Amino acid sequence: MPPTDASTDASTDAGTESATDCATGSAVESVTADRADGQDTLDLRLPDELIALLAASGEGAAHAARIGTDARTADRAPTQPAASPVEDLLDGVGDWGPATTDAGVFQLVPVRIERDLPLISRWMNDPAVAAFWELAGSDAVTEAHLRRQLDGDGRSVPCLGVLEGTPMSYWEVYRADLDALARHYPARPHDTGVHLLIGGVADRGRGLGTVLLRAVADLVLDHRASCARVIAEPDLRNTPSVSAFLSAGFRFAAEVDLPDKRAALMVRDRALRAVL
Structure with a gap:
């Protein structure tokens, strides 16, 4: 199940090494996506x-x-019907390429379980992260969470956030309009959501959350022409995390009651991108 919160850090002004908060509720369910029809073949x-x-x-x-x-x-x-390919619902996250930020060159790299599971599982067992993501335990717990996305229909893509060549954060880029979150706010087609945790304690509490949230929101808007808004829903109680989103150009849109938290619905609008 998706996490109740993600673990971002706040800006330097917040002065808090809090868990970054960018996740949908843990009980968030899936909504069926349209599948591409198979095409007839001619022998x-x-x-x-x-x-x-x-x-x-x-x-x-x-x-x-x-x-x-x-x-x-x-x-x-x-003669057999052609297999229907899995639709790319997020416009090739793995091909978005790097972004230059004030903290260095940053890139989203789609997760490969055989390569990345030990690192992500270790982050999930950090108490500051586990309090929100609720994925502490053996590697199998994290693996099950990752496989639900990797073996799904492509509506959520788990990624490592690599800064200056070093994996230092975990992200989920997902279709908010196809998620059960859409039942709790006036969703629009192609709304794209983000979940985030910053892995190392040394990377928290110094403004990286704000820098990376802005970079990823820009990547979404640059590469998803059909997406007009980037969505996030940090726990309303996590003031440093909400502050990080605000500093990254998101606006506070509403309070929403999700299955296991009261969240701050944060929105980054394409139309306001130049002024926020």
Whole structure:
């Protein structure tokens, strides 16, 4: 289940190493997304005479042999509907590339469990993080959380936040309009949400949360032309986290009651991007 809160840090003015708060409620459910229809396929078989004619020319021999083999294989194989590919609901997060920030070059790198699980699990067992994400325990607990996203329909993409070549934060970029969060606020098509935790204690409490939240919101708006708003819902009680969002150009839109917290609905508008 998604976390109740994410763990960001506040700006330097807040002076608090609090957990960064950017997560949807832990009981957030999924809403069914539209699937791409499979396309009909047409099996073609070249006549043996034509294959022999093509094979007779030295230039076309290899090509003809390949075509003939493929055609006969298709002719023998049972006809099956083409598999429907998983729709890219977030416009290729892994291809968004780096962003230059005041803290250095930052990039979202989609999670690979075999590579990243030990690090993310260690962060989840930090008491400051566990208080909000509720994923403390063995690696299997974190792995189950990650696999629900990685094996899902693509509406949520877990990523490492890599700053100057070092993984230092965990992010989830998700379709807020397809999430159960949409039941609790007036969602618009393609609203995109973010969850965040900053992993190391040394990276908290010095304004990095604000810098990285602004960078990621800009990445979303730069690469998702259909998205007009970036959404977040930190716990209303986490004042340093709410302050970090405000400093990153989000506005406080409303208080919302989620299944296990009262949240501050934070919104970064494309239309106000230049002035916030």
